[in-house]
Amino acid sequence: MLWINTKRILKLGFINFWRNSIVSIASVLTMAVTLFVIGSLYIGAAFLNSSLEEVKNKVxxxxxxxxxxxxxxxxxxxxxxxxxxxxxxxxxxxxxxxxxxxxxxxxxxxxxxxxxxxxxxxxxxxxxxxxxxxxxxxxxxxxxxxxxxxxxxxxxxxxxxxxKKDVVDKLIGLIATSKKVGMAISIILILLSILVTFNTISLAIYISREEISVMRLVGAGESYVRYPFLVEGIISGVLASFLSLALLYPATLWVRDATAGVFGGINLASYYINNFAQIFLLLSGCGIILGIIASFWATRKYAKV
Amino acid sequence: MIYFDKVSKKYPNSVALQDITFSIESGEFVSIVGHSGAGKTTLLKMILAEDNPTSGKVFFDSQDVHALSKRALPKIRRRIGSVFQDVRLLPNKNAYENIAFLMEVAGRTDQEIASDVPHVLDLVGLGDKIWSFPHELSGGERQRIAIARAIINQPDLLIADEPTGNLDPINTAEIIEIFKKINSIGTTVILTTHNKKIVDNLGKRVLTLDHGVLSRDDKSGKYAI
CATH class of the missing domain: 3.30.70.3040 (Alpha-Beta Plaits)
Known part of the structure; x- marks a missing residue:
């Protein structure tokens, strides 16, 4: 019975995702932007750390x-x-x-x-x-x-x-400041994009609130009402992570070319390729968790009857 | 099976139901009549626990439906087949899926679903619209899908709010025949309608609501407003 229910809920989620295509595309795109922000900050931070480490080693x-x-x-x-x-x-x-x-x-x-x-x-x-x-x-x-x-x-x-005492002092200051500023910017950007994603997903569920109330009135239990939305959230998260991974690569190439004259090129692209598995896990994990939490929260809010 | 105990429903500027008390036995066929705004739909909403009474209690098989837990309520609702006044099909599901959804939540097998759904659609005369989405169907066709959905799980109670409102006389007669047939195999039926002819032809129990008050309860009554 559990297997049959799981199979049916998964199927409902996939069908809903496919049939509400415009809403689904909107969710995937906003989520992809969020994950892109998270991904760029992650690569940026890792690169900053490794560059600082390198400079430290040169002193x-x-x-x-x-x-x-x-x-x-x-x-x-x-x-x-x-x-x-x-x-x-x-x-x-x-x-x-x-x-x-x-x-x-x-x-x-x-x-x-x-x-x-x-x-x-x-x-x-x-x-x-x-x-x-x-x-x-x-x-x-x-x-x-x-x-x-x-x-x-x-x-x-x-x-x-x-x-070089002055260089060392400057370096210490630079490391401390860049860590603080980087952390603050990351938190703000991540929070903002999570809010936007939450909004889009809850809007999608808000649109379906009539449908949800009908499902409840004809006797659907919690699992049949809410879980298909969670499945939709997970699908959006996975697709958004693929999309953001696909967008990150050309972005790293662009950064390399744009900074070529300054540092001889910050090679984020090779960092991206070398750490692909880690970045993939981070983004798909964030996407899935974001999708689940947003759907869970929105169905709680809008799925009452 | 159904017992209303001094049920009132008040809104800030109006009274939808006032001190309603009656009971319906298992296997009865009851028509509820009254002018628009008399409280018929509100009364049906009370049975489904779609809305809470301001005072009083509604019992379904001795269980106070408004005191049920979140887990217990769906189980009661699965025993009730509902035809809503505004139809309320699931817009993103085709006719087959709208009906299959109820069987799925009731835990029926895939084989049962595959054999019962086309059969019930044939019964309401829509065997050829099995893959149509609600927006591709006429008002009357949607109404009949809703009826098919309400009877698919052979419910203990069928409540139908103006089910023939969008139907022509021939379809109306067919649907009432289906209800009678369902009633004859033991399902309790509660029907609200404005159609005098239906009520008179049925010759069954009639409850009359007037401005939220139960004004008449005739065992084998006629439409009398």
Whole structure:
């Protein structure tokens, strides 16, 4: 019996969806706009996060050592640094490597290379330090200054500590602001589009309120009156998610082309393709849930007799 | 089967029913007559619990229909076949589906539906309009679909509000014959009508409403307004 009822309710939902084609198209289109907004915000946010992550990774503290600093002392400092909770990674670049790098980048300057041959290797070794969070670079720098201060028991082996404090500060500010603004815009846009979808679906059910009252008067129970509308809501949600997925791809391509001159192209399109399954699940899930909740709410409101 | 206990229905500016008390036994054929606005439709709405009385109670098989739970009410309504004054077919369903819908909600099998629906449509003379949608049918045809829908589940009670209002005399006679036949197999029938000829020919019980008051109750009465 349950199976027969389910089958009949599904069939009623599909037939209603098909026969109320204009209302159904309107629901699918408004829902698709909502899902498109959700999808773009999701891709945008993910992309923003990954770009910020990349910028964060490009910022590091570079510590140059004096030429007479021994490898042991540097390795011991590296080990201590690695134990600091705020430090994510420490790279050691030896003196020879420094020289080789310098030669490589100045290979066209014969005079410079010649003079290097005469003076010997003037470079000290170097450590490149990446912090877990850019806000922690100050702490890392302070740790290094303390280690290098002979009056505090350390030995002065560091020649120079360099990191772009202003860039780091700006980056920290940018991350915090973009997260806040992004969240606020997302919430407003999502709420607005959900409201519009709710309105369209309830209008569709409002149009059918006479029909609903007849169904009730001839003895249809809750399931036969309301569930076909839920089925319609689910169909709208699924179709709207397909439509919004289809629209998102050209939109990401457009963003890539439009921003080509600025950043060398934000490649949202490849993000979209690489995370398609996740985006598909998000949008179809949102579509189905939205369809069910809106239909459930509207049938409750308009299906009384 | 039906018992009205001092039922009144008042609207802010009018009184539709006033202190109505009567009972209808199982198997009766009752005509309700009265001028337009006398309260006939309101009275039928009370039986279906489509509207609530201002005071008093309406019982269907000893159950107060206005005190039933949300789950119990559809079960009672499934035992009542209704022909509404304004027909009220489901606009997005064709003739077949309009009737099949009632069988589906009553839990009848697909085989029963496939065999009974064409049969009942033949009975009301619309066997050739089985796939037509309400908007493709005439007023009289819609009325007959509504009658087919009301009798498909062999209800215990059939209530028909002006069922012959849109029909020509031949169709009217056919429909009344169908009602008599249904009544003869045990279904209680309540019919409201303005048609004097129908009431006189039936020679069955007649309730007369006058401005919301039950003014006459004749066991084998005639149309007397």
């Amino acid at each position: 590091d503290i570079s510590v140059s050592f004096k030429v007479d600093a021994s490898d042991d002392e540097i390795i011991s400092l590296k080990k201590d640094l690695s134990l600091q909770p705020e430090v994510k990674a420490v790279d050691y670049i030896g003196r020879d490597q420094e020289l080789a790098d310098f030669k490589e980048s100045h290979k066209d300057n014969a005079i410079l290379l010649q003079s290097l041959e005469e003076t010997g290797n003037p470079f000290g070794a170097r450590l490149n330090i990446k912090a877990v969070d850019p806000a922690q670079y100050d702490a890392v720098a302070r740790f290094l200054v303390n280690r290098n201060d002979p009056s505090l028991g350390g030995k002065s082996i560091i020649d120079q500590i360099s990191y």
